Each structure stands twice: as C-alpha cells, then as structure tokens.
Amino acid sequence: MDALELRKLKSMIEHRMEQLQGEIAEAKSFTSKKLEQDDDPSADLDLTISSSVDEKVLADHKSELKRLSRNLLWLDSDDAGLxxxxxxxxxxxxxLAVPDTxxxxxxxx
Ligand SMILES: [Zn+2]
Incomplete structure (x- = not known):
C-alpha cells in the first residue's frame, strides 16, 4: 500500500465514521422522541418493535465505529495493512471494501 492509497483509505474510514456518528445521534434522538409519546396501546407496540431494532442497529454502528477507529490507529502503526x-x-x-477488517x-x- 503506497502513501496515496493509505491516504485514500484513511479518509474513507474518517468519512464512514462521521456517517456512523451521525446515524447514532439520529437513532438516539429518534428513540427518545418515541418515548415521549402518550399511552396509545398501538403506539406502545410500535415503540417496542422499533426500539429493539434501533438498539440492534445502534449496537452494530457502535461496534463498527470502534473497529474503524482502531483501524485508523493501526494504519498509522508499523503493522499497517498486515x-x-x-x-x-x-x-x-x-x-477499501471492508475498511474495518x-x-x-x-x-x-
Ligand atoms: Zn491472513
């Protein structure tokens, strides 16, 4: 991997991290907005379903974010790309295809 490829890869990772951080922030505000709904039983049902999905997505995003930030450090180390x-x-x-591996x-x- 040459310097240009490394720069491209790192900027791609940074971009993806920003995207994930945005999605995490959005999912959080969405979940808290939902919690403020009144006690309509059908709304509660929706809330139960969507919040478990949100939590799964949120957990996936967070672990991907962790792997990406780990890889940014890795790409600056002597073991970069190995x-x-x-x-x-x-x-x-x-x-480039799987930047968190x-x-x-x-x-x-
Ligand atoms: Zn191998």
Missing amino acids: CRVCDCEIPVNRL QVCISCAD
Whole structure:
C-alpha cells in the first residue's frame, strides 16, 4: 500500500465514521422522541418493535465505529495493512471494501 492509497483509505474510514456518528445521534434522538409519546396501546407496540431494532442497529454502528477507529490507529502503526493472523500484506482493495477488517481474505474464511 503506497502513501496515496493509505491516504485514500484513511479518509474513507474518517468519512464512514462521521456517517456512523451521525446515524447514532439520529437513532438516539429518534428513540427518545418515541418515548415521549402518550399511552396509545398501538403506539406502545410500535415503540417496542422499533426500539429493539434501533438498539440492534445502534449496537452494530457502535461496534463498527470502534473497529474503524482502531483501524485508523493501526494504519498509522508499523503493522499497517498486515494481516493480524498470517502477517501477509492485505490487498488495499480489500481494505477499501471492508475498511474495518484487520485480516486478509483467506484468514477471514
Ligand atoms: Zn491472513
């Protein structure tokens, strides 16, 4: 991976992190707005369903965000772009496609 590819990858990760942070903030405000609804039984049912979905999405977003910020640090380290399992160099196209991974395709299987 050359300097240009590294820069491209890092800016992609930063962009994705901003997007996730925005979605997390939105999901949170959506959930708290829902909680303020009155006691219409059908609204409660909607709330139960959608809040469990929101929580799942929120948890997924948060763990992706954690992996992305970990990878930003990783890309600045001496092990940047090296598979954590077999130590081979991960092709930059794989990192661009799956920016939150630290393993090559063969090790991911
Ligand atoms: Zn590997």
